[in-house]
Amino acid sequence: MAPRPIAYNLLRLILAATHTTPRGVDRIDYGYISYLLDHWPADVVGVMPTLVGPRFFPREQLFKARDRLDGLWREHIDPGGDRILARLIRRFDDPGLPEPPPKPRGFLPGAKGIPRIARLLLGGGITLGKPITALPPKALYLDIGHYGLTFPRAFRWRWKRPDIRTIFMVHDTIPLEYPEFVADETFRAHQRLVVKTAKYADSLIVPTRSAGKAVEEALANHRVRPIDIHALPLPIDDLFGRHVSPVRELQGRPYFMICGAVEPRKNHRLLIEAWRELIRRHGEATPKLIVAGSPGFASQEIIREMSAEESLRRSILLASGLSSPAMAQLMASARAVLMPSFIEGFGLPPGEALSVGTPALVSDIPAHREAVGEAGEFLPPKNPDPWVEAIENLMDDARFEERRAAARTFVPRRWGDYMRDVTAVLLNEPVRA
Known part of the structure; x- marks a missing residue:
């Protein structure tokens, strides 16, 4: 025809x-x-x-x-020129650095x-x-x-x-x-x-x-x-691939990421609970959690809870407005991208993470099963305990390399x-x- x-x-x-x-x-x-x-x-x-x-x-x-x-x-700038990424790197050393309030992305x-x-x-x-x-x-x-x-x-x-x-x-x-x-x-x-x-x-x-x-x-x-x-x-866009180099300044500094709008269905609260437990167990050795996304529906309470305690303020860093190249570099040097959503139509970040060779811990929902297949690690979206265990496993270098090897089996659809x-x-x- x-x-x-x-x-x-x-x-x-x-x-x-x-x-x-x-x-x-x-x-x-x-x-x-x-x-x-x-x-x-x-x-x-x-x-x-x-x-x-x-x-x-x-x-x-x-x-x-x-x-x-x-x-x-700002999609063609060198990630080193991304001011959001530069500020995020500084906050690794100084979590108390004042952060401008994120602006919601309305219709x-x-x-x-x-x-x-x-x-x-x-x-x-x-x-x-x-x-x-x-x-x-x-x-x-x-x-x-x-x-x-x-x-x-x-x-x-x-x-x-x-x-x-x-x-x-x-x-x-x-x-x-x-x-x-x-x-x-x-x-x-x-x-x-x-x-x-x-x-x-x-x-x-x-x-x-x-x-x-x-x-x-x-x-x-x-x-x-x-x-x-x-x-x-x-x-998955070509800019998410094995060629992506990690963020040099964050090498040797374990951290995890959640990507996407900050809103209830993305289930940030599960990760807040998980990080409270990680802080209780590991204290100053707790890895950072980067929340890469803009405020969405009913985000105010979620963001307020992230900063309600001094220990959470030091461990959970909000980064809103990252360019896609900066996002790819952050994914490439993360221990894992986390996506505990209650529901998704698809969900691009886990596939993007796997495409750069980074493990993806995702909620066990049908959309995630279809999107990442055997390469993902599937966890219940209503219980933070398995997430704490999976995150602790990835804090161990040997187990992290095992999960990275599994991530490399993922073949992205271009x-x-x-x-x-x-x-x-x-x-x-x-x-x-």
Whole structure:
């Protein structure tokens, strides 16, 4: 089947420009549009909301905007020039060094974010574009960012263009399954997402089979037409690989990491309890825990608890806003990356850690089983005792090297293989098992 033009929803990437570093899901979005711009043989246009409704913009403008976004993010700096990493290194020697309060990453851009969006759009050569109803004939409408599915009137145009095939990525149904872990507006937005997906989607991409099953159950009460669901495990960026050198200043100083937004579902409190016990047992010899992530929903109490006691303040270091290269270097010199989440749609950090040769201790949930397979060490998310034991094992050099050897058996899925399967979905062909 000949490739069809692609209309790609840009909303998440536009909002991601408000921050100096991308989240994992932003990097996935950026990887999609970059690959399609560079390799898709048919036309690629970008769709974004405007004050006069959804409009689309030509491929040449997307190239400019992509390069501009790349420049707005601090992803190409040498890790030695990452000020967040430099401050973190200093705090290893002086844990009492005052730390600026971390800023949450909200959905809407703040005062500093709006000028960054303006720079992105102006740097990309902003034009008025064309109304979305004028999309190229038989285009594929691709939205992997979620945000475009949560606006009440985002898809009314679809009924005027029955020739267009719609493909969405649905990351998970966590807000519907576990509403206690999200804000009320996130829950309502996910309800809208499910309704719109059931109404408009021709095909879905999900990151794991377990996420696909949950999505299928959520759609059951709303579906109005058949929807193909394809479970495609997410790729690991090339910057996470065996070539990554560890942080020189932290060599010989054991530490562990947890990566991702600070919020209840990530289960930071289990690690706080584990570190209390480690401090009781090991005192000054307790390894540091680096919390690499920005505040998310209901993070205030978690962050307050991290610093409630002097011993915790000296052992748990929050690092918000690290560039991806700095994150990779920190992972490469860590004893392990820890991910005790109660629930995940996928979870990139354990795979990223294993890709640089660092062990991953993860909660025993279906998404983690699918994401890292036999290379991960699986622990219960509700009991800190096994985590304390596993962490103590990795404090021993011999056992650490054994776990590093197991980590090196992990074979990361890279972008080329991933987009081969995405291409099969876009062409409406069978995906290779």
